[in-house]
Amino acid sequence: MSTPDLSLALRLADAADAITTARFLARDLRVERKPDRTPVTDADVAVEDAIRAVLAAERPADEVAGEERGGTVGAGRTWVLDPIDGTKNFLRGVPVWATLIALVVDGTPVVGAVSAPALGRRWWAASGEGAFTSDPNGTRRITVSGVHELGDAYLSTTHLGSWVEHHSREAYLKLADAVWENRAFGDFWQHCLVAEGAIDLAAEAIVNPWDVAPFQVLVTEAGGRFTDLAGAPRFDGGNALSSNGVLHDEALALLRG
Structure with missing residues (x-):
């Protein structure tokens, strides 16, 4: 099942994937160091800007908080973004990185999408709707392990x-x-x-x-x-x-x- 907000989150992930996959392993990738000494690439900024543009058009009343452009999570609806989680991997050519998208309502995440295109994987969930993943073999519902010890x-x-x-x-x-x-x-x-x-x-x-x-x-x-x-x-x-x-x-x- 899906909800309008989850469907939007997955479309935002599609937009992010188009940018990140084009810039992954690019010889002209631009890398800068932020004040906290963590790296940021041109792809990080481009992804967040692209997602913010879609949200401004489709959810203009919602707030946005992202790693690169800032913002805070308060009352009401806030989209929380990490354009590339694992930037150190991304800039070194390690394929373990992802775009993280969440919708937080009154302080509680109700939608989450995680897209790792270099791994061919995506994970998503919405409150009350279950959790899912997709890979080249298709889509399946996921559950945690049953390990008790x-x-x-x-x-x-x-x-x-x-x-x-x-x-x-x-x-x-x-x-x-x-x-x-x-x-x-x-x-x-x-x-x-x-x-x-x-x-x-x-x-x-x-x-x-x-x-x-x-x-x-x-x-x-x-x-x-x-x-x-x-x-x-x-x-x-x-x-x-x-x-x-x-x-x-x-x-x-x-x-x-």
């Missing part, structure tokens, strides 16, 4: 160094030691893998709202849980944990140290 769980994070600066490296390592396997799939992909049941936990010591807004609805519609590291179901808490739900509280307890 932390010792059987598969865990992912982004950059281990971020735990040193922003939370607790020791707490993360406690969780890593408690699970069956851990990797650093990083960024958007790990939360999508939780939603489709390929892994069981994804933890991040620091995130911006646009990094994770789609995953609150995607993971929960897939049957899992998405919270900050304090356990609050929010995308703007500055950090994040997504899980299959069963393992969530035990993982949170270890991450709290």
Whole structure:
């Protein structure tokens, strides 16, 4: 099933894919460094501008908050955008990057779309409508895993160094030691893998709202849980944990140290 807002989000993802795929591996890709020392490419800016133009025409009363052009999430309807999540991968030619689109209504994400064209993958969800993915083999509904024991769980994070600066490296390592396997799939992909049941936990010591807004609805519609590291179901808490739900509280307890 679909809703008008979800249909729009998927069309926005189509527009983004047309730009990002054309600029991926381009020899004339322009890269600059932002004040926080993170990179931004001409593709990041072009995608956000293109999405904002469509939203201005089709949802003129809605607010927009994006990584490159700014904006805030308040009351009412706000589209939250990350034009390229995984810019470091994008500029180095690693195909693991995606455009993230979420509609937040009164502080809660109700629509989420994640498009990773270099992987041939897309994930989406809307409140009450379930979670879905598409790949070259077609479209299917997704659910989180049924793993019930932390010792059987598969865990992912982004950059281990971020735990040193922003939370607790020791707490993360406690969780890593408690699970069956851990990797650093990083960024958007790990939360999508939780939603489709390929892994069981994804933890991040620091995130911006646009990094994770789609995953609150995607993971929960897939049957899992998405919270900050304090356990609050929010995308703007500055950090994040997504899980299959069963393992969530035990993982949170270890991450709290």
